[in-house]
Amino acid sequence: MGRIRLLSETVASQVAAGEVVERPASVVKELVENSLDAGARNINIAIRRGGISLVRVIDDGCGMSRDDALLSLERHATSKIRSAADLQAIATLGFRGEALPSIASVSRFRVSTREAGAIAGTEIIVNGGKIDVVRDGGEAPGTQVEVRSLFYNLPARRKFLRSENTESRNIEHQIHLQAIGHPDIGFSLTRDERILFQLPPTATLGDRIRDLYGVELLQRLVEVTGAASPKIQISGFIGQAGLSRQSRSQQLVFVNGRAIESNLITGGVREGYHTALMKGQYAVTFLFVEIDPAAVDVNVHPAKREVRFRDPNNVREAVVRCIQQTLEHARANWQEKFTAPIRPEPLAADSVKTISDLTLRSEVTATEATHRELPHLGTVAGVADPGRMQRSDIVGQAHRLPATPTDSATDAVALQREALKAAQQQFEIIGVLSKLYVLMENSNGLVLVDQHAAHERVLFEELRRRMEQQGVPSQKLLLPQTFDVPPRDADWIEQNLSVLQKMGIGIESFGPDTFKIDSLPSFLDVSDAAQFMRKVIDDLKSTTNNASAMRLGEEMIAKTVCRHAVKANDPLRYLEVEKLIRDLLDCDLPYCCPHGRPTMIQISLAELEKKFGRKI
Ligand SMILES: Nc1ncnc2c1ncn2[C@@H]1O[C@H](COP(=O)(O)OP(=O)(O)OP(=O)(O)O)[C@@H](O)[C@H]1O
Ligand SMILES: [Mg+2]
Numbered sequence: 001m002g003r004i005r006l007l008s009e010t011v012a013s014q015v016a017a018g019e020v021v022e023r024p025a026s027v028v029k030e031l032v033e034n035s036l037d038a039g040a041r042n043i044n045i046a047i048r049r050g051g052i053s054l055v056r057v058i059d060d061g062c063g064m065s066r067d068d069a070l071l072s073l074e075r076h077a078t079s080k081i082r083s084a085a086d087l088q089a090i091a092t093l094g095f096r097g098e099a100l101p102s103i104a105s106v107s108r109f110r111v112s113t114r115e116a117g118a119i120a121g122t123e124i125i126v127n128g129g130k131i132d133v134v135r136d137g138g139e140a141p142g143t144q145v146e147v148r149s150l151f152y153n154l155p156a157r158r159k160f161l162r163s164e165n166t167e168s169r170n171i172e173h174q175i176h177l178q179a180i181g182h183p184d185i186g187f188s189l190t191r192d193e194r195i196l197f198q199l200p201p202t203a204t205l206g207d208r209i210r211d212l213y214g215v216e217l218l219q220r221l222v223e224v225t226g227a228a229s230p231k232i233q234i235s236g237f238i239g240q241a242g243l244s245r246q247s248r249s250q251q252l253v254f255v256n257g258r259a260i261e262s263n264l265i266t267g268g269v270r271e272g273y274h275t276a277l278m279k280g281q282y283a284v285t286f287l288f289v290e291i292d293p294a295a296v297d298v299n300v301h302p303a304k305r306e307v308r309f310r311d312p313n314n315v316r317e318a319v320v321r322c323i324q325q326t327l328e329h330a331r332a333n334w335q336e337k338f339t340a341p342i343r344p345e346p347l348a349a350d351s352v353k354t355i356s357d358l359t360l361r362s363e364v365t366a367t368e369a370t371h372r373e374l375p376h377l378g379t380v381a382g383v384a385d386p387g388r389m390q391r392s393d394i395v396g397q398a399h400r401l402p403a404t405p406t407d408s409a410t411d412a413v414a415l416q417r418e419a420l421k422a423a424q425q426q427f428e429i430i431g432v433l434s435k436l437y438v439l440m441e442n443s444n445g446l447v448l449v450d451q452h453a454a455h456e457r458v459l460f461e462e463l464r465r466r467m468e469q470q471g472v473p474s475q476k477l478l479l480p481q482t483f484d485v486p487p488r489d490a491d492w493i494e495q496n497l498s499v500l501q502k503m504g505i506g507i508e509s510f511g512p513d514t515f516k517i518d519s520l521p522s523f524l525d526v527s528d529a530a531q532f533m534r535k536v537i538d539d540l541k542s543t544t545n546n547a548s549a550m551r552l553g554e555e556m557i558a559k560t561v562c563r564h565a566v567k568a569n570d571p572l573r574y575l576e577v578e579k580l581i582r583d584l585l586d587c588d589l590p591y592c593c594p595h596g597r598p599t600m601i602q603i604s605l606a607e608l609e610k611k612f613g614r615k616i
Contacts (some may be wrong), residue, residue: 013105014106030100031099032057034100034180035057037061042201043188049164050161052164064122066122070124072111086489087299090299106129108125109126109127110146120137121137123312168191181205182206244596245284247282253287255291256296265316270283291309331590428441446608453593456565457594463557482516493537517529558594
């Protein structure tokens with residue numbers, strides 16, 4: 001007798017179920033997707049014991065006739081596609097006709113369904129893949145599916161389940177995905193008889209995010225702007241620069257309404273944020289990519305969690321561009337708000353007087369002459385001629401603030417000037433805390449600036465501008481160095497010589513696979529030029545697209561500016577602080593340093609009022 005036998009229908013289903021139904025959250029996903037495909041407006045989900053003992057999904061969708069209900073439990077029975085050609089452009093969430101039979105083969109399963117106009121509905125009970133009962137059912141129009149005792153007939157599978165809490169959290173995450181993906185549909189989740197959330201149908205994604213995650217998060221998001229390309233539309237919300245998470249749990253990505261995991265897209269997101277995201281942290285995204293269904297293959301992953309794009313580079317670039325544009329746009333808005341005049345009305349003279357009593361505040365009244373004498377913060381000058389960029393240039397000699405004019409006549413004049421200035425001024429510096437944090441007032445309340453992070457950002461953008469415009473200033477090496485590279489790297493260097501030179505690297509060919517370096521960017525502190533070059537080549541080659549050659553230069557700068565930036569405990573004088581703040585506000589991305597740490601924190605008046613119990 002031969003050794004090969006056909007598996008029974010039940011065993012075959014269980015094998016197939018292994019791919020589709022990994023854990024209770026997969027059951028929830030499949031059932032909710034079916035409800036969405038059925039045009040439901042409201043979907044109510046209940047789970048017990050992490051979904052292991054019960055998952056119930058009730059929808060008000062189109063329901064099924066008795067024949068269809070019976071067919072839906074057969075493998076490869078679907079209403080969503082008819083031919084292989086339909087597979088080319090799938091517009092529904094389901095398409096394989098596998099979910100229901102798979103789930104029914106590994107659980108105690110009950111479906112009760114009724115079409116809108118029908119007199120009676122149908123109830124079907126299936127145990128471990130065998131239909132036990134088919135009878136009339138009397139529920140409201142729509143479909144109810146109950147899945148009990150998941151994996152009761154597959155003990156091996158059951159052992160792999162995690163704790164009830166973990167499984168519940170997975171389910172919650174799954175429903176969050178669906179709820180964010182479909183704000184116009186109402187969702188509720190009950191866990192062990194306790195209602196976890198009830199989300200009414202909402203008009204906008206913003207409303208849904210607020211209902212699910214709270215208004216605090218929504219306020220820290222920016223709406224995606226700018227058409228990505230005619231073929232790829234991107235919309236949704238992303239976190240402001242500086243907002244990040246330690247995991248990907250709030251990095252939600254949808255392609256044509258389907259929640260997916262995509263390294264391609266999250267890679268694009270990271271590149272779009274670039275220095276606005278801390279290393280090792282993840283951006284918060286609610287990103288919706290709309291693309292011609294024919295340009296994406298959704299039939300590549302058993303749980304439909306991944307997709308394949310016909311033109312991945314195009315998608316990635318669209319995402320990068322979209323994130324960059326959105327952050328730029330957000331910055332412009334933010335800057336406008338940040339620098340709104342503090343007091344629209346000119347101040348009365350006596351109110352100025354009381355303010356001027358505060359320590360430090362009087363420094364604002366320094367005369368013009370004093371202003372001129374003070375050395376400016378050495379950012380730009382220092383970079384223009386890096387040889388000169390010494391600590392004393394940057395930080396000045398002492399923390400002594402300019403002397404306050406004492407005689408009363410000067411005082412009065414100065415106060416008047418101060419009143420005028422205050423009327424126009426958009427923010428005011430109150431002082432420096434702990435030699436590191438600049439305290440400021442703007443129309444919104446209190447602002448704390450980390451002077452070190454701020455200086456890093458200013459230096460970084462200055463250097464980057466130079467690199468873009470005229471190339472990075474470079475410094476001759478004492479001894480030119482030659483080094484060999486493998487032929488492929490040599491090719492690469494030949495092709496990129498001009499980029500490298502623009503980055504301040506004086507490099508030229510010196511034989512077949514040999515190069516000579518005679519200068520390096522002057523802001524770099526490199527002891528072994530050849531080793532440095534090998535690293536540059538490795539890094540540059542690994543950047544995914546060639547257009548990011550600039551990116552490497554940026555990395556280089558980001559790593560080095562830190563050394564030159566004002567350190568914590570470096571005392572700055574008032575004018576230096578003021579210049580630093582103005583320079584910071586002029587930056588492309590003022591609110592975080594090149595490593596993604598925040599440069600400033602705003603504490604609004606409303607927050608202060610709340611803290612002091614003036615308002616609840
Ligand atoms: N909640 C529901 N309301 C109405 N019809 C449903 C519902 N759930 C399932 N169906 C019907 O049953 C069929 C089979 O469902 P099933 O989930 O097994 O397959 P599918 O959704 O077509 O594909 P996939 O396996 O990719 O999910 C569906 O095509 C649909 O016609
Ligand atoms: Mg389905």
